[in-house]
Structure formats: structure tokens, C-alpha cells
Amino acid sequence: MHVLNLDIPFDCRFTCWFCGEGSHQTIVTTLKTRQAVNMPICDECKSYRCHNESSALVILEKLIKDKIVKQSAKALAIGANWTEKELQESELTGSAFDGFKKSGWKMFLIARERVNFSGWELSIDGVPIENTVVDENFVFDGLTFTSFITMLDYLSTTFSLNKDFLEQVLTLYGDDRAIEAVKFCRLVPNESKPEREKALNDLIASFKEKDAMRY
Template sequence: MDVLNLDIPFDCRFTCWFCGEGSHQTIVTTLVTHQMVNIPICDECKSYRCHNEASSLVRLEKLIKDKIVKQSAKALSIGANWTEKELQESELIGSAFDGFKKSGWRMFLIARDRVNYSGWELSIDGVTIENTAEDENFEFDGLTFTSFISMLDYLSSTFSLNKEFLEQVLTLYGDNRAIEAVKFCRLVPNESKSERDKALEDLIESFKEKEALKP
């Protein structure tokens, strides 16, 4: 089968379709229409080697986004824990911290934009191509994740939370209340398994009570 070339909007020339960074190469992938296309990718996204395990673009995009979240965990946590002003005014001293203050926020912005970037609409010779399978995104504090697992990875590493515990709490709160779920996890003692079980029991109890109060 012929490998087709995607249309590339003028302002997206030399742009990675996955993360928006500069690109000077393409890889071959398959669309949901089973057409094979060349798609622009940057060095970094390519270095994740996800294209070796995913043959469809939909799957490939998810894998790459998950990888960006994992690889950028440190940079993303800067944004979660500091605002730009706090970062500038922080009392960190020493040359190592100067570099951090100068580049830390920038690193966060780059990582955030790569996570949130959404590639241009696909078309070949002007004909639009659908590329949506089950399109479900998860959002937390200005970041968009292409999978629940990816959001979970980010939250547990950024806020140093036990992943299993966080997952259970998130399930109770629902994905659209992730911020509350994270707050809960950070506030209750949950260092040990028994503490986590106890906190979870209490949470289930409080949800039941709220349910019972509903008219």
C-alpha cells in the first residue's frame, strides 16, 4: 500500500504533530481509515520509540502523550507546586538554585505545552480524515491527559501519593473531581496501608451519608 503524505498547514511546517516541537522528519503510521501516512515527529517524541509498539495513529498518540507526562514529571511538578511569582521570590540561594529559578518555570511551560498540544486536523489532498476512536481526555489543573493511567502517574509522582490509594479515592470522587480527590489524599494520614484503608473507609462512609441526605 502507498504511504500518503498528510496536508500540512503553512504555520505547522516543521512541527511535530504530537507535541508541537520542531520536526524535520516523519514516521509511517496507520489511520483509522487504514491509510498509511507519513506524520511529522520531533526527535524527542521519536526517541520514545512508541511507533515500534503502536501501528495506529490513535494508539501512538496516546502512548507518546503518556511518555511525555512520565518523562516531564519533574518539570510538570514545578507548575503544580509553584506559581511563577513564588518561584521568582523564593528564598532559594546558591548558583544551582539560580539556574532553577531562571529555567524551572520555562521547563514547566515547555512540558505543559507539549502535554496539552493537539495536532492539526488530518487531511490528504484537502480531504478531511476522521481520526477519532474513543476520544476520552482527562483534565487536571490546566493539563490534559489522554488516559486515566497517565493522569494517575502524573498526580502520584507530583504530589508524592500512593498510586493505589489515589486511584481508589479518584474512583470514589469521579474523574471530574480529581482536584478534590488529590486534596483529600494530601490531607489525610496515609503513610501506611492500615492508615490508607482507614481513610478510605471513612471516605466511603461520608459519601454514603451525603447520599442519604439527598432529598
């Protein structure tokens, strides 16, 4: 199999195409055109072993992004629960917490950059070879997810929400109003199924009433 080398932009030399971290190695991936190319990848993204599941770039990118979100969940939760100022001014005490207050926000920023990083457009000898733009992204509070399921898993875990309930509420609000959906879910006792069902029915009725007022 003949494997092609990609054009690497000057400012992207030694950069992982999947997350933007430093890279000194490549893996072989296949494009929609069935061409095989050497794709720059970092140690961590390679350690996920997603390339053992699929070599197709369009699938591999989503698999790796999903892994990044799951592996970075604790760091991403910092930004979900605090602002930088709130973290610095928090009353957490003790040597372990002192270190957390100093490095926690940086950990969040690094994790967010890896999740949101978008690889450069692919070309060989100046000729574009594939449109690598993901067909559909899901955004929540500055984080970009490549699939609805990944966003759902992240939100339900980070905010300790019932996943089925959150999915139903997100369906009503729409993906572009995910923040409102999460805020609504957090108002409902998570451990009470009757409370969740009542809240969902009330929400459905509210949306129906708003729709009726438009006509």
C-alpha cells in the same frame, strides 16, 4: 505500500503532530481507514520508539503522550508545587538554585504545552481522512492526559501518594474532581495503611450520607 502525504496547515509547517515541537522528519502511521500516511514527528517523540510498538495512529498518539508525561515529570512538578511568583520569591540560594529560579517556570510551561498539544485535523488534498479527537481525556490543574492510568501515575509520583489509595479516592470523587481527590489524599499520612483505610471508610460514609440527603 503506498504512503500518502498529509495537508500541513501553514502555521504548522515543520511541527511535530504529537507535541508541537519543531519537526524535520516523518514516520509512517496507519489510520482507521488503513491508509498509510507520513506523520511529522520531532526528534524527542521519535526517540521514544513508540512507533516500533504500533503504527496505528490512534494507539501511537496515546503511547507518545504517555511518554511525554513520564519524561517531563520533573518539569511538570514545578507547576504542581509553585506558582511563578512563588518560585521567583522563594528563598532558594546558590548558583544551581539561581538558574532554577530563572529557567524553572519556562521549563514547566514548555512541558505543559507539549502534554496539552493537540495535532491538527488530518486531511489530504482538502479531504478529511480521520477524526483524530481522542475519545476521552482526563484533566488535572491545566494538564490533559489521554488515559486515566497516565494521570494516576503522574499524580501519585508528583505528590508522593499511595497509588492504590489515590485510585480509590479518585473513583469516589470522580475524574472531574481530581484536584479535590488529591487534596484529600495529601491530608492522610502516606506511610500509614491503617490511616489510609480509616480515611477511605470515612470518605465512603460521607458520600453515602450526602446521597441519602438527596432523597
